[in-house]
Amino acid sequence: MNREKVLSIRDLSISFQTAAGAVNAIRGVKLDLYKGETLAIVGESGSGKSVTVKAIMGILSGNGQVTSGTIDFTYKRGEETVHQDLLKLTKREMRRRINGKRIAMVFQDPMTSLNPTMPIGKQIMEGMRCHYKTPKEEAYKKAVNLLTMVGITEPEKRMRCYPHQLSGGMRQRVVIAIALSCDPEVLICDEPTTALDVTIQARILELIREIQKNTGISVIYITHDLGVVAKVADYVAVMYAGKIVEKGLAEEIFYDPRHPYTWGLLSAMPDLDASDEVLYTIPGSPFNLLNKGKGDAFADRNAYALAIDYRLEPPMFQVTDTHYAATWLLHKNAPPTPMPKELKARILRMRKEAD
Template identity: 65%
Template sequence: MEKREPVLSMRDLAVSFQASFGKIRAVRGVNMDVYPGETVAIVGESGSGKSVSVKTIMGITAPNAVIESGTIKFRFKENGKEQVVDLLKLSKKEMQHRIKGKRIAMVFQDPMTSLDPTMTIGRQLTEGMRYHLHLSQADADKRAEELLEMVGIESPKERMKNYPHQLSGGMRQRVVIAIALSCNPDLLICDEPTTALDVTIQARILQLILNLQKKLGIAVIFITHNLGVVAKIADYVNVMYAGKVVETGKAEDIFFDPRHPYTWGLLSSMPDLTGDKKERLYTIPGNPPNLANEVKGDAFAVRNPYALNIDFEEEPPMFEINEHHQAATWLLHPDAPKVEMPQTLKKRIEQLRREEKRYAETEGAYGTDE
């Protein structure tokens, strides 16, 4: 069997920010692999390092950001030959000419910050294609219309003449996705692309991204804090806390066999639409640590009701649960006391299994939103 190679492989990425009061260690040694045709979701609370990690892939770093360590190897074809480059070693000019928009594209949270209000949709769609693919204006226009149709926008020829303010939020986000896909990227990064949209439009945009991924075979990194979204789209999940990945695995590992107490907390805090309406929604106690201070031991220890003495002294390594599932918690050490996940979460997981079975049975019944 041919060995699959990741399109992107991140190792030991550490990023800090220089502030007047010292150094903020926003990302503290992140590892991640993304394979062609698969979606890797990154979840965690605000400030866990999700966006900083992926913006570093794109070379979008703040002026006070310092890359302390790490490599980001990206695999792609150029002039018919396979290339592997470390994105952290490329100059800004190389990133602009060879990578950004062409081979790695990004969809941001708010489409209005991604679109130029003074330019027509058509011009914004064709600009990248003319620059990266060297298409004539006529060919770029033709492809732009095809892309708008692909993302579900009716009357594409007319929409090309519109300005962003003339479109709804959902349509603007579809345009942003069309721009991101315009140069046939190998990797699409979505940074909370549905947060600013209402629930029905969110579902359509998610289905659109899934359909396009299947059709085009691209790799997707999807950042979100919404675990309901993750359940629908992800093949693999990285759970981040305080600048580190604390649990990683296939989506079924994370949802049906979570091992880190932080993941337990995230899953327990998901709203349950079928349960007791009077039951209070679970919240993880306390606040994430201030990463301007040195973190001793496990960063989650002070919020963890199952913390062991060693959690306050030493940072846990990644313990392997199976070949694709790992978690960084001392509870997985062979000498640790046996701790089971909360009963309420067990019930929630049983319910998730039932919902997944129901979803699988009815998935084909309604068709897809292509």
């Protein structure tokens, strides 16, 4: 199958200057996104998921600095194919040429994305008017169509509403409509359903999948919820302490995980069929990113850590053509270490349910 690469991140490292010193938030990230596919980036809070996508959007905070790497974005400009390293663009160039126009982002809390003093219709039209100089009447019609597409009833009436007059689910749909208004090639969703109840969450996920099917847009999902990942992702990248520790097809990550951290994340998912009375938690605290210590960042929390984990950081080992994991357990000289029995039983149940 000939897959078309849209985004290619190579050796991305980002640090933040703080009063306590330099925080090494992103450490050598390598990721690819293909046309029409969904990549989910998962991991606990502070693992570097949001910082990675903020670097793509060029919206890192003032104390953030990209210390190495490239973010190559491939897009069509008429008949011409353009390859652009986004890190070489100024903030002004990013806003004029990329943000909203070619790469759009849906944030976690719609109230921080919407202007409370402006009717939502005007906010949807703003990007079209700014980037493409779309005539007002044409922009209005497209905005009404977008509201219909994201499932908002009485769209013409809603065009005149202010954000506070809408429910949380409707506000999030409006934010998605704004993100889609300029027909971007890439949509980044940063935990877009966290603040919503379960039924609205399911509708928003279904909506994004439907839009993707109809438009062929590429989607990056940022989440810590593996239940969301199972519903939406083609590919999954698991992040820990600013690094990708495992990546592969969604089926490979869910049914054949190889990294002990991924084992922990899957074991910590609530499961009504599990016999355990206590929900599993990964022991210890997240790695301190001010630290520049030797070895694997996950070693102190890893029940399966080997002596080498405390001395050397593991490279990415290849499991299949699409599946990689950074753990010394995959080294040819490592002792055989099967995944926990409880997790194996859970995966068998997940497979059964999926079938």
